[in-house]
Amino acid sequence: MNFKMNSLSLLCVAAFATPALATSIVPAAAQQGAVLLNDATLHTVSNGVMESTDLLIVDGKIAAIGKDLAAPAGGTVVELQGKHVYPGLIALANQLGLVEIEAVRATDDTREVTDTNPDVRAQVAYDAQSDVIPTVRSNGISYSLVFPAGSLLMGQSSLMQLDAWSWQDATVKAGVALHINWPNASVLSSPWNPKKPEELAKQNAEDLQKLYDTMAQAKAYVDAKKAGAIKALDSRWEAMIPVFSGERAVFAHAEDARQIRQAIALADKYQLKLTIVGGRDSWRVADELAARKVPVIFGSPFGIPERDDEAVDTAYATPAKLAKAGVTFALAIGSYWDSRNLAFGAGQAVAFGLDKEQALAAVTLNAAKIAGVDDKLGSLEVGKAGTVVVSEGDILDYRSSKISQMWIDGRAVDLNNKQKDLHQKYQQRYSR
Numbered sequence: 152m153n154f155k156m157n158s159l160s161l162l163c164v165a166a167f168a169t170p171a172l173a174t175s176i177v178p179a180a181a182q183q184g185a186v187l188l189n190d191a192t193l194h195t196v197s198n199g200v201m202e203s204t205d206l207l208i209v210d211g212k213i214a215a216i217g218k219d220l221a222a223p224a225g226g227t228v229v230e231l232q233g234k235h236v237y238p239g240l241i242a243l244a245n246q247l248g249l250v251e252i253e254a255v256r257a258t259d260d261t262r263e264v265t266d267t268n269p270d271v272r273a274q275v276a277y278d279a280q281s282d283v284i285p286t287v288r289s290n291g292i293s294y295s296l297v298f299p300a301g302s303l304l305m306g307q308s309s310l311m312q313l314d315a316w317s318w319q320d321a322t323v324k325a326g327v328a329l330h331i332n333w334p335n336a337s338v339l340s341s342p343w344n345p346k347k348p349e350e351l352a353k354q355n356a357e358d359l360q361k362l363y364d365t366m367a368q369a370k371a372y373v374d375a376k377k378a379g380a381i382k383a384l385d386s387r388w389e390a391m392i393p394v395f396s397g398e399r400a401v402f403a404h405a406e407d408a409r410q411i412r413q414a415i416a417l418a419d420k421y422q423l424k425l426t427i428v429g430g431r432d433s434w435r436v437a438d439e440l441a442a443r444k445v446p447v448i449f450g451s452p453f454g455i456p457e458r459d460d461e462a463v464d465t466a467y468a469t470p471a472k473l474a475k476a477g478v479t480f481a482l483a484i485g486s487y488w489d490s491r492n493l494a495f496g497a498g499q500a501v502a503f504g505l506d507k508e509q510a511l512a513a514v515t516l517n518a519a520k521i522a523g524v525d526d527k528l529g530s531l532e533v534g535k536a537g538t539v540v541v542s543e544g545d546i547l548d549y550r551s552s553k554i555s556q557m558w559i560d561g562r563a564v565d566l567n568n569k570q571k572d573l574h575q576k577y578q579q580r581y582s583r
Contacts, residue, residue: 180562182560196530237291237539241481242483243448246300247295273298294323307390310327337351428483452466470482481514
């Protein structure tokens with residue numbers, strides 16, 4: 152019998168024919184007994200390096216740090232002689248868990264179709280069962296700050312822990328910041344944008360004005376709400392209330408020095424709590440950023456020179472320049488899967504002048520400060536989360552880094568992943 156399938160039928164067939172994209176790794180259960188990490192080298196971040204020291208985790212938190220600690224009755228002792236213990240690494244400003252396969256649109260939930268979405272919350276689209284997450288986690292990354300993409304007001308980021316059943320379980324802090332995709336400032340033509348400089352300048356000015364108009368509209372709504380003059384609520388502008396009050400930070404995705412200065416000007420106008428994301432040119436305006444106490448999430452530790460007259464090591468040396476100027480900064484890499492190389496980006500910065508302790512802080516405590524959770528995460532301190540990573544060697548050096556164990560809130564995390572499974576599988580084939 153001949154019949155035609157409509158588009159809905161085809162979509163249904165495709166959905167049932169496509170295997171589910173989900174990891175088979177089971178998230179760890181809540182901590183039941185105490186865990187004593189015995190005789191390790193502790194990289195505390197906040198209090199230096201402690202040789203041959205013990206760390207006790209009880210009820211998901213660090214209960215004690217010291218020499219010759221005793222495990223409570225029923226506790227587990229993990230012998231770590233010669234091994235290194237770090238706080239779980241924090242990967243900022245990526246889209247881990249929001250996209251599985253870039254070429255498959257149905258697995259990409261990174262952005263909304265409109266350009267003004269301050270009420271969009273990234274965590275509700277987070278797929279805790281993504282196959283990508285374990286591959287990132289196995290390099291020592293325990294937390295990820297995920298944000299929605301877009302063309303203007305992109306939405307709110309959330310800090311997620313990387314061993315969970317669902318987005319609800321994974322959420323550590325929701326609504327960390329409003330992310331703004333800053334309008335272009337360059338007037339240089341390119342193959343994908345061949346407009347003349349004067350045309351680009353006009354377009355840039357229009358886009359920047361659109362951002363200012365949007366912020367003005369949002370501020371007018373917030374002021375009217377305070378005065379009791381709003382009868383019909385608008386979810387977009389409701390989400391701007393904590394932004395204008397300073398309770399929610401603004402993360403401006405800006406690379407060019409002109410964009411960074413424009414972002415600072417807007418922050419000054421509305422007294423916003425500003426952080427620069429990307430910051431390729433942040434070294435050029437480092438003194439201004441330091442004076443205004445504007446943090447930077449530097450996103451190009453492996454970047455190449457943007458301009459012909461820049462030194463080949465410009466990106467590699469930028470973290471050291473920011474540190475010298477007194478800028479609070481963290482490091483970030485890529486959109487999602489390549490964030491697994493975060494620790495090695497920090498190690499690269501060490502090779503180009505950044506102090507090793509500052510490099511470690513850039514992927515732990517500084518990242519926690521920028522995300523507003525440094526009272527709970529980012530360092531090995533009594534009372535903070537029992538989230539720790541064990542490495543056979545220096546976690547910042549890809550030659551010696553070998554992550555062997557991880558605990559998140561005292562829960563022993565399975566560090567296996569799909570790539571390790573495939574490696575084991577094909578080793579067996581070629582060993583026959």
